[in-house]
Amino acid sequence: MKKFIYKTNQYLLENHPIIWNTKLFWVASASLILHILFFIFGLLAITNPEILHEYGAKSIFFENGTIFISIILSILILVIWLIFLFKNNAFKNFYPTSKLKLFKQFLIYLIITFLSTTFYISYNFGVKSYISFKYDDKSIEKEIAVSNAAALFFSKSIEDYTINQRRYPHPFNTLYCETYEGSDRDNDRLYLSFLDYKYRFYTLYKKEGALYQELSDSTYRGFVFYKTKDTIRTYFYKDSIFDASSFVQTTNPNYFNYSKIFYLSKKERLKYDNIQYGHNEYNEYEYYNYQQDFTKNNALWNKAGYDLLNRNNSDEIKQILADFLMISDAYEIEHNLTTGDWFNMVYHPNDNFELKKLIRDKPKGEIQFEAVEPKTAMADFYKKHITDYYLDTDSLYKVFDNIEDIKESNPFSESIHFFIWFAFFFSALVFMFRSTGLKPLLFTIISIGILVVFVTLLTVFYTYVNKYNQENTQYFASYLTFILSTIILSIPIFYAKRIKKLIVAICLNISIIGFVLYVFLIITIISLHQSDACIRNYSFYTHNKDCFNLLKSIGIYWSYILFIINLLFIYIYSGVIKKWKALPEG
Known part of the structure; x- marks a missing residue:
């Protein structure tokens, strides 16, 4: 090894004196070896799927302590390099030099500093390579599609299945539902009720205007929601009360009302309505109406679940539930469900697929507020229908989000600005010391x-x-x-x-x-x-x-x-x- 080092130094001294003087070859070689090792560490960093259960898995370099190892190694390389670099300063000793040679020295300082401080980039490329290989696009798209189909039966929140969430079939996609508690309000005309909640549907009319038109023109105020595309904002207002009783078989929470989507992939977002929607911030009943979604996407998602329930194919529903549980097990999502138990909880075609049982987010006992005695009819309904079954869907959502986030990430472009400027200022300090x-x-x-x-x-x-x-x-x-x-x-x-x-x-x-x-x-x-x-x-x-x-x-x-x-x-x-x-x- 000593012989190799001596021959290499001799060759560089005779043929490339600047590279010999700046120790570029040795520092670059050591740094490249460490870059390979950090890439391998990145490949192994997320082999445990539980790491994907929390947001920010892309930042695992900072979370698992690798950053400290990287900093220590960078400091060691730079310190050792500077010790050898300062042993011989040709410029200080008035050796023949030129403007180009001085500039070459600065570039070499820049390259050495960059190579010895950018292990973060190699590590994250390792993370991205593993995720891209382990979770290919087709498999993830299929898993997201299965999860979105199964989300209809998650049975977590009562409010997701109440009648005000209905967006399909027509005319629900054109109506606005006002939700409030209590009675004696405008004689409670033509309302539907569930427990203490009243639901009244309205037809809508609209006016087009510019952005923030309601701030300068009082005639645009009083809207219930608006949608914005480019510089045009369309405002929607309540028109007349609509009797929806003939279109509703039951006002109890049921799966026909579900109009949400569990996870919308970044690729799928391009296919859906990208118009921006907003609510009237000054609406007196905004608190109760907040969960009401107006986009046409909700009508599409509601239709998918509506059609599935109308087909009433028990084998199809069982397969969706079984596939979802298989996906959950693969990502080590916490749950205590079996396909049979879950199916029996949600499959009630003779009762219009009403919400009979509720599933917890976490195992019983982990959520403190459950010990509080119910003070409302809704809380009492929840207590009577909640089961000991649990399903941590929130962690699965984070899994999909982390996978997509890592796949779309570019470790180089996301961090290159920090590293090039750090390398520049550090190299400038070394160059200043060597020069003056x-x-x-x-x-x-x-x-x-x-x-x-x-x-x-x-x-x-x-x-x-x-x-x-x-x-x-x-x-x-x-x-x-x-x-x-x-x-x-x-x-x-x-x-x-x-x-x-x-x-x-x-x-x-x-x-x-x-x-x-x-x-x-x-x-x-x-x-x-x-x-x-x-x-x-x-x-x-x-x-x-x-x-x-x-x-x-x-x-x-x-x-x-x-x-x-x-x-x-x-x-x-x-x-x-x-x-x-x-x-x-x-």
């Missing part, structure tokens, strides 16, 4: 602190003088920082021979690490002016288009743009650094 030395670097840190305090104090004073005018304060702080930054940036370029070498070195270091912030500041100032111009030209109610904003228009891609600009700056500025090194010490 320890003393200028320490004075640079002190100088930055003084400048920050100076700008902050001046800004506070200006804010006080201008009676806390926030808009003017933003411009003052921005332009003051811009002026100081421009002076610091120009000193090494134009005044290096006229100013003390240490002061020039401090300005060099601030420019190296702060140029990207300088460019970002310029972009921010331009964007501030654009935003103010937009506000002056458009009011809250009348503006119907987005104003161009330089910062917002490109968004996250500014990170890449600024990074490339910064690399070009470092390349150009390497020539300035070389000229600074040639200056006399006096």
Whole structure:
């Protein structure tokens, strides 16, 4: 091994001195080995399906402690690398060099730092690879479809099966149901009742308007719900009372009323109604109507369950329940159901498929509020119909959500911005130390602190003088920082021979690490002016288009743009650094 190391170092020294001097080969080799190991750890991280029972399984890197191992290894690699790197500094000892060689050194520092700190990316690619292989798209789609069919019989909440949830058949898909408790309200005309609850259906009429039209035009107020598509908002209002008694066989909770879906996959969401719906926040009876859904999707989901019950095929229903329990067992979902027991609880065709028994979310005794004596008719109904059977459907929902979330994730794009900028600033510090030395670097840190305090104090004073005018304060702080930054940036370029070498070195270091912030500041100032111009030209109610904003228009891609600009700056500025090194010490 020693012989191999010696021969490799000798070859690099003779043929690639920069790679030898920066120890790129050895650090990159060690980092790549660790990346492979972290990828393998990621493959093994979610082999236990119970990990998928909680939200955020994609973040298991942080949850299981792997992050600490990653940080420790990164620190060890960087510390050992720096020890060997500082043994020989060609630039410090006035060895022949060039602007290109200086820039190459900085790029190598950047690559080494990036490779030795990005184990998170490899680990999460391992997690994603395992999930994609273990749970292929076709299998997951089938499991979600079975779960959605079985959700009709989950029998968890009474409110999911009451008559106000009915959205199919016609005319229920066109009606609005007002729900309230008690009596003596408007003579209780044409209502349906269950326990203390009254359900009254209304036909609807609608008006089209712009977004937030109800805020500026009182004629649009009083709606029960609205739907929004693009910039058009359609408001729906109660018209006349509708007698729905002839369309309802029973007002008791029953499976025909169920109009929800258990899990809507991201792929399936594209097929359904994507119009935004909202309720009237000032509706007097909003509390009771909150569970009423108005989208046409609910009518489609209600129809699927309605048609299944109308077919009254016991074998089909049994198969749905059996398949669902098989899926639950595969994901280690807690339950104590058997296909036969579950089927007997829900299959009551002679009683119009009424809700006879309720299933718990957790085993009996784990939910504290069950010990409280019922104080309402609904609570009494719940107590009489609840069983000792339980089914943790919430965990299964999280399983599907985690699987889809991990499959859709991109560990590289989701974290690359943090890692490239961390690598840049760390590499910049190393480059500054290698270029100017320890003393200028320490004075640079002190100088930055003084400048920050100076700008902050001046800004506070200006804010006080201008009676806390926030808009003017933003411009003052921005332009003051811009002026100081421009002076610091120009000193090494134009005044290096006229100013003390240490002061020039401090300005060099601030420019190296702060140029990207300088460019970002310029972009921010331009964007501030654009935003103010937009506000002056458009009011809250009348503006119907987005104003161009330089910062917002490109968004996250500014990170890449600024990074490339910064690399070009470092390349150009390497020539300035070389000229600074040639200056006399006096």
